[in-house]
């Protein structure tokens with residue numbers, strides 16, 4: 001028997017994409033529906049590839065539906081699969097555990113949601129496949145669900161659907177933990193896992209796969225996202241391939257601007273790096289976080305007016321990439337070209353000043369609070385008391401320490417560029 005199926009997980013339907021919402025010029029509509037668009041791509045792929053069934057290994061929903069629109073959208077998509085004769089098997093994950101979902105709609109009859117109380121098996125006689133799975137009854141399942149799954153059904157192509165953190169994965173709650181050995185002991189042909197958002201193939205023949213989520217939701221979920229498509233021939237996996245489904249791709253770009261003289265050079269280097277990242281993949285949108293680093297003469301100008309240069313970069317990138325790229329955040333981590341260690345040893349007023357700042361950096365919270373209360377009282381009085389989170393808050397010793405880190409570099413570049421240096 002020859003058939004194909006799609007393994008997907010962690011759709012997080014209608015999850016917001018964090019970090020792009022307040023970005024001027026970002027097409028809010030596209031961002032809001034990114035997870036839906038990616039799901040539509042999944043449905044289209046299933047129909048185009050003429051698969052027999054689609055697996056969804058948990059976290060189809062991001063949480064309880066805000067309203068019925070999430071369900072209506074989904075039901076329409078699943079109906080399209082029904083019209084194409086494609087079945088759908090779903091287990092609930094921690095985000096859409098039975099106890100967390102209060103609204104529901106009856107899904108088309110091609111859709112089977114597996115039990116949350118005990119492992120359930122569906123036998124597909126027509127193609128010779130057996131699908132085993134159990135969903136999460138509650139958000140936090142800490143016991144090993146896999147260990148209670150039945151052994152493989154003889155003479156069938158066996159698939160296990162499971163939402164699990166396996167032996168633990170960074171950034172993911174440790175739910176339904178289990179070992180690879182437990183999974184392999186069941187003698188299944190394919191373990192369709194979900195929960196971990198980064199694609200990972202844990203074992204081949206038999207296959208144990210996390211396909212990753214279908215759309216990255218914030219800057220930690222970088223790179224192409226999608227599903228796994230599997231071809232089975234005479235009970236054997238002939239091919240197991242990743243297919244992209246995302247509509248917005250996240251990336252982190254490190255830009256080394258060492259030696260840049262003018263801030264315009266820095267803007268250029270960032271633009272070139274982002275253009276390269278953007279053209280790596282054809283089509284779609286790119287959401288990127290930029291980290292600029294390196295010792296450079298431009299550091300002084302950048303740190304004097306970071307807001308201006310951050311917006312110059314945004315503007316240059318928008319111009320170059322035609323609005324298909326949004327810079328989620330731009331972090332300027334440049335430093336002066338001078339050797340700070342040498343400067344601090346200098347036997348002059350600049351050396352004195354730098355040494356004084358060093359003592360402040362190592363001061364305890366009490367001393368810092370006193371410094372702010374006494375020495376900086378006049379300055380404090382002049383600072384605006386409003387201005388949201390960007391306001392310079394001298395009440396916070398942590399914030400003062402952060403400022404002190406920058407102060408040395410700003411002073412050096414200022415004093416040197418204005419010729420105060422001996």
Ligand SMILES: [Mn+2]
Pocket residue numbers: 058059093094095163194195196
């Ligand atoms: Mn999950």
